[in-house]
Amino acid sequence: MEYDFDELDRRVIHALERDARNTSAPDIAEEMDVSPGTVRNRIAKLEDAGVIRGYHADVDYERVEGRLTNVITATASASERAHLAQQALDVPGVVQVREVMSGRGNLAVKVVGTDTDDLSRLARKLTNVGLDIEDEALLQDEHYRPYGPFGPGAADDASREPFGRGADDEVIAVTVEADAPLDGKTLQEANEAGLVGEDVLVVAVERGGATITPKGDTTLRADDLVKVYSSTSVPTDTLDAFRA
Incomplete structure (x- = not known):
């Protein structure tokens, strides 16, 4: 689903x-x-x-008694790939198995050994499991992001809507009235005071013809047109906070 x-x-x-x-x-x-x-x-x-x-945990095994990490490219039949991937993962020394949508080399197995002899032993165990090893290489380093x-700012990309709308989602535009509970409060203060429901997000503030991307220190003012989002429906208590 x-x-x-x-x-x-x-x-x-x-x-x-x-x-x-x-x-x-x-x-x-x-x-x-x-x-x-x-x-x-x-x-x-x-x-x-x-x-x-x-x-x-992201572990640097080289710092653990100088252990070596090897990446083994192997092949399994499409019908057996998932089963053999799990069997490979059960081999002591195997720390990761990735299934790849390809013909040959459809499994990438990461193994950790104490030395090259230990890595060779692990490769033999994987062969005994039923994997056809295509290639092996020592891992130098890994980089993640x-x-x-x-991330922040991605929602401003005009190529997509900032929210994936569901059938029960609701977005309402409401104007801040003068002397309303939200008039003069920052969004952080509004949340702390419980003026905005837990499942409600302020997604945009329109002021003087300009659209402001809301942040915690954004202060709501009278006559601001505020767009609020909820995955169900915007609570009445939240809407009341906009009214004097």
Whole structure:
């Protein structure tokens, strides 16, 4: 079943890809002007949907007693690929198996050994499992970065809408009235005061013919036209905060 993404989902994924260990729900919430509870709920939904499949340590095995990392390219029949991938993963010393959509070389197996003899032993074990080894190479280094289109500022790209709309999603444009509870408050203050619902995002502020990208320190003023988004429906309490 396809997961229906919105901008908050993208930013959650980007933040966790960047540094899952040192990124907390409040950190993401501050960037997106939502509550930490909303972020935690989104993370749980992404995990339940199988979008976020896990969190793994990035280990430099060379610093662990000088161990060596080898990348082995192997081939398995299309019908046996998934089964043999799991069997390969069960071999002690194998730390990763990737299935590739190709004819030959459709499995990439990363193995860690104490020395070259140990790597040769692991290659033989993989052959015994049933893999046809095509190539082997010592891994020099790996480099990672989060997926750019999910990062800050990507939603400004005119090529796509910032939110993936679902059947129950709602976007409402509402004007801030003078002396309303939100008049003169920053979005962060509004969230802290509970004036904006947990599942509501302020996605744009139009003022004097210009569109402002909302941030935590953005102050709402009387006559601002504010676009708010909710994955269900915008609560009445939130709409009341715009009215005097």
